[in-house]
Amino acid sequence: MPQQPTDQPYVLGTHGEELERLRFQHELWRPLAEAAWDRAGLTAGERVLDLGAGPGFAALDLARRVGPTGQVLALEHSPAYVAAGRLLAVEAGLTHLELRQHDLLRDPLPHEGFDLAWMRWVAMFLADLEPLLTQLPLALRPGGRLVLHEYVQWDSFGLHPHGAAIHRFGQAVQRSFRQAGGDPDVNRRLPSLLAARGFRIDALEPLPVLGREGSLAAQWMQRFVMVYAHQLQAQGLWSAADQAEALAEIEAAAEDPGSFWMGPTVLELRATRWAP
Numbered sequence: 001m002p003q004q005p006t007d008q009p010y011v012l013g014t015h016g017e018e019l020e021r022l023r024f025q026h027e028l029w030r031p032l033a034e035a036a037w038d039r040a041g042l043t044a045g046e047r048v049l050d051l052g053a054g055p056g057f058a059a060l061d062l063a064r065r066v067g068p069t070g071q072v073l074a075l076e077h078s079p080a081y082v083a084a085g086r087l088l089a090v091e092a093g094l095t096h097l098e099l100r101q102h103d104l105l106r107d108p109l110p111h112e113g114f115d116l117a118w119m120r121w122v123a124m125f126l127a128d129l130e131p132l133l134t135q136l137p138l139a140l141r142p143g144g145r146l147v148l149h150e151y152v153q154w155d156s157f158g159l160h161p162h163g164a165a166i167h168r169f170g171q172a173v174q175r176s177f178r179q180a181g182g183d184p185d186v187n188r189r190l191p192s193l194l195a196a197r198g199f200r201i202d203a204l205e206p207l208p209v210l211g212r213e214g215s216l217a218a219q220w221m222q223r224f225v226m227v228y229a230h231q232l233q234a235q236g237l238w239s240a241a242d243q244a245e246a247l248a249e250i251e252a253a254a255e256d257p258g259s260f261w262m263g264p265t266v267l268e269l270r271a272t273r274w275a276p
């Protein structure tokens with residue numbers, strides 16, 4: 001288990017380039033999020049909690065979906081992301097979307113009987129899952145649903161058939177997440193941990209992503225290599241020579257119509273808080 005201090009800075013950072021990467025990432029993943037909310041039966045008028053919402057890209061969609069008779073509370077650690085999300089909510093006229101600064105490692109969740117909680121790519125960064133696991137059943141009403149998109153198989157990340165440096169990049173990324181106290185494959189553990197906390201596990205569905213040259217998925221993964229390489233280099237986990245090799249592989253792949261990217265595999269977890 002990770003044993004890092006809980007006040008370690010968030011490993012991906014919250015700079016402007018990362019915010020834009022999150023916006024782009026949401027464009028790619030939005031249909032999968034929407035499908036998950038459909039499967040969980042999310043309807044107008046419901047009250048939703050978005051845990052680790054970032055700048056609120058999914059929260060905005062959730063707010064549109066539940067409409068003005070519903071409510072979305074988006075909790076996020078980074079004050080910069082909270083400020084960016086508040087601006088987006090105002091611009092979109094979504095007065096029933098609130099972004100609130102919140103540390104999932106320390107702050108109790110509001111015990112307000114939410115109908116549904118959504119979390120995507122957040123538990124993987126938490127050095128301690130205990131506070132979240134303890135608080136979640138208290139935040140949801142009996143019968144309230146939980147929908148998680150977290151990774152289950154980071155090792156599936158790669159560029160094929162010629163991506164030796166990209167493979168090494170994926171290994172370095174996982175090392176950096178672990179060094180910061182996270183678990184890149186956290187969704188291997190969450191279903192069992194949630195079942196032990198009184199959740200009924202309704203569905204576990206893998207969401208593999210494959211991207212050919214020019215696709216949104218390929219752009220998403222290329223962009224991640226560009227943006228996160230700086231942090232990896234600062235952490236001593238990646239070198240300029242490694243990055244040059246990775247970029248050469250990306251350039252070569254652009255000339256090969258048979259090349260493709262595979263994403264780290266997300267596991268969709270849908271669960272329901274048991275009625276007492």
Ligand SMILES: C[S@@+](CC[C@H](N)C(=O)[O-])C[C@H]1O[C@@H](n2cnc3c(N)ncnc32)[C@H](O)[C@@H]1O
Nearest residue numbers: 052053054076077078102103104105120121122
């Ligand atoms: C990869 S981003 C995902 C953002 C958003 N869920 C999405 O799908 O676009 C991870 C987010 O988790 C937030 N986060 C990390 N640790 C947190 C904590 N202890 N409490 C609250 N948010 C946290 C980060 O600030 C960041 O916004």
